[in-house]
Amino acid sequence: MPHTQQALSGYSYIAGQWQQGSSERFYGFSPVQNEPLSQAYYDISLDLVDAACERAAQTFVIYRQTSTQVRSEFLNAIADEIEALGEQLLEVTHQETNLPMARLQGERGRTINQLRAFADALAQNLAPLHISREDLADPARQPLPKPHTKLKYLPLGPVAVFGASNFPYAFSTLGGDTAAALAAGCPVVMKSHRAHPGTSELMTRAIDKAIQRCDMPAGVFSMLQGVNYDISHRLVAAPQIKAVGFTGSMGVAKALMATIQTRAEPIPFYGELGSINPQVILPEALHSKPELAEQLCASMLMGNGQFCTSPGLWLVPATGCDAFMDKVIESINTAPSDTLLTPGIVRSFAHAIESLTECKATTLVAQGARQRDFHANAHVFSCDAKAFLQTSLLHEEVFGPCALIVHYTDSVQLMAVINALEGQLTASVHGADEQNDEHQALLEALSYKVGRLIFEQMPTGVEVCPSMNHGGPFPSSTDVRSTSVGLEAMRRFMRPLCVQK
Amino acid sequence: MPHTQQALSGYSYIAGQWQQGSSERFYGFSPVQNEPLSQAYYDISLDLVDAACERAAQTFVIYRQTSTQVRSEFLNAIADEIEALGEQLLEVTHQETNLPMARLQGERGRTINQLRAFADALAQNLAPLHISREDLADPARQPLPKPHTKLKYLPLGPVAVFGASNFPYAFSTLGGDTAAALAAGCPVVMKSHRAHPGTSELMTRAIDKAIQRCDMPAGVFSMLQGVNYDISHRLVAAPQIKAVGFTGSMGVAKALMATIQTRAEPIPFYGELGSINPQVILPEALHSKPELAEQLCASMLMGNGQFCTSPGLWLVPATGCDAFMDKVIESINTAPSDTLLTPGIVRSFAHAIESLTECKATTLVAQGARQRDFHANAHVFSCDAKAFLQTSLLHEEVFGPCALIVHYTDSVQLMAVINALEGQLTASVHGADEQNDEHQALLEALSYKVGRLIFEQMPTGVEVCPSMNHGGPFPSSTDVRSTSVGLEAMRRFMRPLCVQK
Structure with a gap:
């Protein structure tokens, strides 16, 4: 009743x-x-x-x-x-x-x-x-x-x-x-x-x-x-x-x-x-996980990008990623726009998108249509690893439906990007082989940047269980x-x- | 070799x-x-x-x-x-x-x-x-x-x-x-x-x-x-x-x-x-522990009073404590003086003793002889619970061989004193009966003031063991x-x- x-x-x-x-x-x-x-x-x-x-x-x-x-x-x-x-x-x-x-x-x-x-x-x-x-x-x-x-x-x-x-x-x-x-x-x-x-x-x-x-x-x-x-x-x-x-x-x-x-x-x-929740996509994942691009877009769009664990930074190999990028464009182009929680958040999102659009280091990969003027529409930008390492703007969280793809050329560059990250609530790794020494070193470095290290899964969704940790190195938490x-x-x-x- | x-x-x-x-x-x-x-x-x-x-x-x-x-x-x-x-x-x-x-x-x-x-x-x-x-x-x-x-x-x-x-x-x-x-x-x-x-x-x-x-x-x-x-x-x-x-x-x-x-x-x-490590002496202890006064004096004099767990505050029943007080006087009067760790600590000690001597609320119970002018000699002062509650000076740690006896008339006054305490590393209770509701309430209140609650023992000496806690509510620790x-x-x-x- x-x-x-x-x-x-x-x-x-x-x-x-x-x-x-x-x-x-x-x-x-x-x-x-x-x-x-x-x-x-x-x-x-x-x-x-x-x-x-x-x-x-x-x-x-x-x-x-x-x-x-x-x-x-x-x-x-x-x-x-x-x-x-x-x-x-x-x-x-x-x-x-x-x-x-x-x-x-x-x-x-x-x-x-x-x-x-x-x-x-x-x-x-x-x-x-x-x-x-x-x-x-x-x-x-x-x-x-x-x-x-x-x-x-x-x-x-x-x-x-x-x-x-x-x-x-x-x-x-x-x-x-x-x-x-x-x-x-x-x-x-x-x-x-x-x-x-x-x-x-x-x-x-x-x-x-x-x-x-x-x-x-x-x-x-x-x-x-x-x-x-x-x-x-x-x-x-x-x-x-x-x-x-x-x-x-x-x-x-x-x-x-x-x-x-x-x-x-x-x-x-x-x-x-908050946190940009890096997604480390190893070359292997581009082959073994054809669904990855769509999964990442769906995870990023959950709650119109307003999850604290929204994947905002995707580290993607510079070569062999064409199919991945095509699927990102397809998913984002067709994503419906929606409003955000408050007018202040809508304004902040618009401002962040403007900064990323004007930033010389970035390219707009895809954007969804904006159906109402107070809506936030999905955006994915990209840049290369060198630009990411040199541009502090690109390390900042954009609260709303936005992700940045950072293309890396090899594992040395990937490690440099990981070492340059600020503290994060989570990071995910896709395509890692724990028997591989190079991957092991990446995972070790990444674990010191995050409160939760995720294998092969999306960061959105925080399981309520005794072994969960939700928090992370500053500035993701204090x-x-x-x-x-x-x-x-x-x-x-x-x-x-x-x-x- | x-x-x-x-x-x-x-x-x-x-x-x-x-x-x-x-x-x-x-x-x-x-x-x-x-x-x-x-x-x-x-x-x-x-x-x-x-x-x-x-x-x-x-x-x-x-x-x-x-x-x-x-x-x-x-x-x-x-x-x-x-x-x-x-x-x-x-x-x-x-x-x-x-x-x-x-x-x-x-x-x-x-x-x-x-x-x-x-x-x-x-x-x-x-x-x-x-x-x-x-x-x-x-x-x-x-x-x-x-x-x-x-x-x-x-x-x-x-x-x-x-x-x-x-x-x-x-x-x-x-x-x-x-x-x-x-x-x-x-x-x-x-x-x-x-x-x-x-x-x-x-x-x-x-x-x-x-x-x-x-x-x-x-x-x-x-x-x-x-x-x-x-x-x-x-x-x-x-x-x-x-x-x-x-x-x-x-x-x-x-x-x-x-x-x-x-x-x-x-x-x-x-x-x-640091901390003044209150010693709660219940009426029972005055009868059952005739050695208590000497133990407290010895504990307070360890390292010439320079232990962080030195017992600096003794809560003693106002009545029935004559034998206890006599033994304190005997122990302190015959305590040898000694220097402290640094000239700065010697000066601070002398200043604190001067303040306690000049304080109208306190009485000097006993002091040892000062054998050299740069020595610190043992002092024990006393006051009543009302004065303690009204005088912030009496709540401060004196680093060196000094203790303050606070005489309480009944368990209501004792509880008021406990509730007025700042955070402490330790407190000891002497003569408590855990089946007694009044004692239980005192112990419960005291446990929220300290990092270690000690039964029938001196606070000096911190056992190095897995279940030890050394720390406590502010200002004893940050x-x-x-x-x-x-x-x-x-x-x-x-x-x-x-x-x-």
């Missing part, structure tokens, strides 16, 4: 209370209509940001003492309540993001599975939730007795989470960072992304129901609406906040880091900032030591305690 | 070469004579700081590919070569630090054991060196096949290590951070502490021999001598450096962090900054997520990589 669809309020949610916060209004945006939506939302006041953080700190003392069983039930209840939001959630998000319904259904399923995966880990008391190391006492040891020591993990404290525009479920209100923090025992103060405020409100309704159903303390979750940058800065400066999870642009990340650096107490900042996906993500929000007896 | 004692050069060691670096001289200091030593040392030049970092980066590409077996042999060889330094090492360090020979022998043994413990972990390929998580493929899964994923760990890259004055072996040239970094696969650029430059030179000779014996690439280790602050700042700003290990004061740590924050790439800064002691210390210098097939 579907739930009654309740109108949106436009309010923030501060420790169990829906609050307007201020009279400053803002509106969602319909990318497909290219115009603002009618529902008004309200900037939360800075006083209520403080209140949310203070309630989170008070609640931490209670929430950190809940058993893993209780937290497991809570996460499962959140998952249930997301399911119970039904079609209204998908409709509101589709309107706010223009992401296809099938994609949104998939992402919702993944977000629910993620919550349930943490719930299962809690129920089974898996690492790092249990005692991970223990050394027995030896009272007879000389010259001093050896104590009994156990290493366990404690939650860090209240966590600030910033939602991403491109994954309105999986990396937003009740996405990976929120799930990991709640699983670890940390209350969450969530800053909603302005690109999907209605989605955030609905997701917050779901967790509100779960909080009530499980009799959780109200301060365990707050959600802040607003477009005033001061809200975000106030949040990360709050002394109660002990870690920040963020997915977004380098510009916003740098601004938040500057504020975090003014704090008396240093705290971890987990920023996931803290290469941790992952935002998978069970290890809990470690972001925990720290060791040795108990000695 | 003892090695021939070779004269000290005063030089730095840059990737296998001993280098004077500049004509700027400085001298070690004999705390016991209260005068400079005759051996001259030379400030390394900033160009050679750059060269050390560049060589470390070049070497990383080779060293990261060494097998765990090869690195195990290397760490064992370093341990052997420290042993082979024989008496000369102990004599030079004793002259530079005034630490007793027995203490230095113990610390040397511990430093050697630490290297061998990492060597054993490497030989056995223990976590986090091996594949820690793996998920099998499911090609038939719907709607998408499930890939095969493995989570492994890679070394971060070249690490800068700053030696501490108070542990010239265990937290200096070849101490915990260096051992952990080399074990993880990271080259080290070491900034020697000016308080023991001769010790650093001898230790560097030991690793130089091990590098040659094991045919390691020369850039795997460099050691920089100098008193010019620019050297340290140049080191942590170098783009080749991927993590910093530091043990020292808050002032220096803040200055280094400010430089690190100007880098294009954020890197981890692992600063261990990164509560990691430890500087124990096998988990390797994680400081590693990061995850997911390999997907």
